[in-house]
Amino acid sequence: MNTLKSIKTYIFSKIHPQSYLSPELITLLTVHGIFLMGVGLSNTFVNIFLWKVEKNLSIVVLFNAIYFATVPIIFIFGGWLAKRVSLTFNLRIGIVCYSVLFIILLTVQNKASSYIWLLGALMGTSGGFYYLSYNVLGYDFSTNDNRDFVMGIQGLVLSVATMIAPFVAAAIIEWLEGSTGYILVFSTSLTLFIIAGVLSTRIPAKTINKQYYIKSVLFLPLKKANWRYVMVGESLRGFREGVMMFLTGVLLYAIVNSELYIGYLTLISSTIQFLSFYYISGKMRPHTRKKYMLIGAVFIAAVSSIFLYKISVVTLFIYSIISSIFVTFINNSSMGIIYWVIHKTPNSQKRRIEGIVVREVYLNIGRVAGVALLLLFPNDLKTIGMIIFGLGVSQILMWHLFNKVETE
Structure with missing residues (x-):
């Protein structure tokens, strides 16, 4: 047994000098992987489902705006609740709320657009409770030395889930046709959430301080330069991310009218993102985060310009492939720096x-601002192309702010 442990330690040390994963973190990642499979099966197709019902981009944008606006409210309340009960309790609430969301979708089906406010708010409630707990537990189960490696592993789990689940969902929907495929996909997601909820009981409850310091921390960006740089920078990251989380899939479906094409797109882009996360998990160190973020921001801005020429199947695939490579450079770097700033706070x-x-509040302020652009401006392809380009360029400013953070 000791020999096997020694071999395992040797192999992982060759991958990354700080590659130790605690048993608690392995359990958390297992739950998260199952959860992401459930989300991956359905999330993209919730947007497509709404589009098919109304044939109107505005209803999809409104759904996501409600979703993003709800998340920070739930994060603030969820933080208070976690202090009173536990983080794992919040994690399970999030999973249960996702389950309720898909029960409602299975019930209302083609009348979903009539319940857009409820569905958006429930999605935000689910994400708020779940990701608050997941992010804090991920922080607790890692250190600054191995955090880049851990976030790389988290990215690998995400990539595998988004590689497999949307493609399988697309194939099922295409094969069964009509609403039957959507019903089966949403039902499968519900089953996976139940499994994740049961397994989450194996994550140990962390001892936490009961006092809730939300007021003082919420206003730290007004007092501390490092906090101001990372939180405004995180808003700019959300500014692009909120829109691009759903827009490429909806645009592709609007052009080809086929869920299977979306499955191909997610399969290819997620495979490439998997390789990017693998690379980042082995290469990134605390002192190289800003360099990788700059590379990612420049390439995201550059590839966004492709939509100034044309929005088509080809340009959507090119954009998704290239952004899948470099968005990992941005996301892992920003989270590493933010965790460092939090860690250095008294x-x-x-x-x-x-x-x-507070990080989630600022991130979702940016997401809401991004989707608001789609509600304020016409939905013609030329305008949408200009908006995507502007969102891409904003990532250069995001890097500029993170680069000002004093990490010494």
Whole structure:
């Protein structure tokens, strides 16, 4: 047994000098992987489902705007609840809310657009409770030395889930046709959420300070330069991310009218993102985060310009492939720097939950601002192409702010 452990330690040390994964983190990643499979099966197709019902981009944008606006509210409340009960309790609430969301979708089916406010708010509630707990537990189960490796592993789990699940979902929907495929996909997601909920009981409850410091931490960006740079920078990251989380899939479906094409797109882009996460997990170190973020921001801005020429199947695939490579450079770097800023805050162990809450508030302010552009401007392809280009260029400014963070 000791020999096997020695071999395992040797192999992982060759991958990354700080590659230790605690048993608690392995359990968390297992739950997260199952959860992401459920999300991956359905999330993209919830947007497509709404599009098919109304044939109107505005209803999809409104759904996502409600979703993003709800998340920070739930994060703030969820932080208070986590202090009173536990983080794992919040995790299970999030999973249960996702389950309820898909029960409602299975019930209302083609009348979903009539319940857009409820569905968007429920999606935000689910994500708020779940990701607050997941992000804080991920922070607790890692250190600054191995955090880049851990986030790389988290990215690999995400990529595998988004590689397999949307393609399988697309194949099922295409094969069964009509609403039957959507019903089966949503039902499968519901089953996976139930499994994830049961397994989450194996994640140990962390001892946390009961006092909730949300007011003081919420206003830290007004007082501390490092906090101001990372939180405004995170808003700019959300500014692009909120739109591109759903827009490429909806645009592709609007052009080809086939879920299978979306499955191909997610399969290819997720495979490439998997390789990018693998590369990042082995290469990125605390002192190289800003360099990788700059590379990612430049390439995201550059590839976004392709839509100034034309929005088509070809340009959507090109954009998705290239952005899949470099968005990992941005996301892993930003999270590493934000966690470092939280860690260096006085009494950080007592206020780590508040730090994650505030980060999510600023991220979703950016997401709401991004989708608001789609509601304010015409939905013609030329205007949409210009908006995507502007969102891409904003990532250069995001890097500029993160680069100002003093990490020494």
